[in-house]
């Protein structure tokens with residue numbers, strides 16, 4: 001009797017589901033000194049000073065930069081902008097975007113490394129962290145330790161200082177929308193309005209989380225610029241790069257290894273694999289792996305590597321600002337068509353914007369025809385048209401303006417011809433034009449007319465708007 005063949009059909013153990021989520025590795029950034037760190041320090045502290053200080057600057061009798069939302073006026077260093085100036089704002093935004101394209105094509109992500117608010121606030125938060133918890137190695141050690149009174153004290157100091165900076169950032173932000181000199185007493189007496197409190201807390205929380213906790217995550221995952229910046233790069237774009245030809249083969253300089261290489265008639269590269277360039281990187285990447293979208297172009301790895309080269313008595317610049325062409329031994333073309341095109345358009349746009357601001361008339365005239373009848377014929381056979389006018393003095397001085405109508409000889413009106421307007425005054429006028437067609441015949445039933453406003457003091461024309469005078473067909 002033979003056994004029946006048995007086949008094992010036990011299902012193999014189910015595969016563990018693969019997680020698509022990579023846990024964040026905390027980055028312990030090492031402080032570094034050098035030329036680029038110095039430039040960065042000046043630019044980022046300068047930016048912070050501008051943000052926190054400008055809110056306290058006065059221009060004339062009001063805050064130099066003040067966005068008065070209820071009055072729909074935006075005061076910027078003596079100039080007042082109105083919602084009607086929205087095209088100017090759109091122009092400024094387009095110029096900023098174009099400026100960013102130009103600068104990226106020229107020198108990579110220097111905006112991110114030296115001027116971006118996320119970099120500026122992260123920089124100050126890291127500076128606080130280093131003072132409260134110590135150097136990189138001390139911080140790593142501290143995080144591994146169990147909670148103790150010392151650890152608690154250090155962490156508490158750091159978070160209190162972070163919250164203080166974040167809170168002042170929120171207060172300053174609201175101070176650009178509510179006069180900051182009134183805001184502080186209101187805040188201290190708990191008299192702030194609820195919107196003010198909301199935005200202050202919102203910006204406090206956003207600053208604390210973004211600069212304290214998320215840091216490089218904002219640059220890597222949230223900032224859209226990181227994703228599309230590569231489109232603006234070309235082979236002549238200056239970028240922080242590692243010179244592979246010079247650095248490889250990387251190796252620690254041990255006598256044994258050097259002897260081994262010599263025996264093989266090989267020469268070591270200049271990179272001693274000290275990993276200092278990785279330790280100083282705020283986004284935790286290794287620039288030796290090539291150009292990466294996570295690189296914010298802060299150049300701290302240049303400073304770190306230069307300090308190593310100096311100690312080894314090797315030429316600096318193993319990591320440096322350079323171009324793809326240069327790294328491959330080819331010529332870098334600074335004046336290339338793409339960059340010249342970007343820069344040319346940028347200059348034209350800036351010129352256009354300056355021209356529009358300088359020639360901007362600080363007066364607004366709005367005209368609407370009456371929504372009722374197109375015209376009325378009176379008992380005396382005269383024809384009347386009604387209009388609704390808005391005259392707004394957007395200049396910085398009180399003025400008397402003269403209003404007249406052109407293109408309708410013989411017409412009379414019920415409205416005064418002169419208007420005294422204080423600064424930012426708005427005058428609404430219900431105006432009627434009346435004409436006797438028997439005495440002043442009209443060539444057509446729809447006559448084009450113009451409302452013209454001049455400054456009484458100088459006679460300068462400040463507004464001219466077209467409208468229609470409608471009469472029955474003859």
Ligand code: SF4
Pocket residue numbers: 242247250270271272273274275276277278288304305306308318319
């Ligand atoms: S700092 Fe310079 S020498 Fe050190 S690992 Fe980086 S590239 Fe190599």
Ligand code: SF4
Pocket residue numbers: 240277280281282283284285286287294295296297298299300301302
């Ligand atoms: S690799 Fe890191 S340290 Fe070097 S420039 Fe890029 S972000 Fe800065």
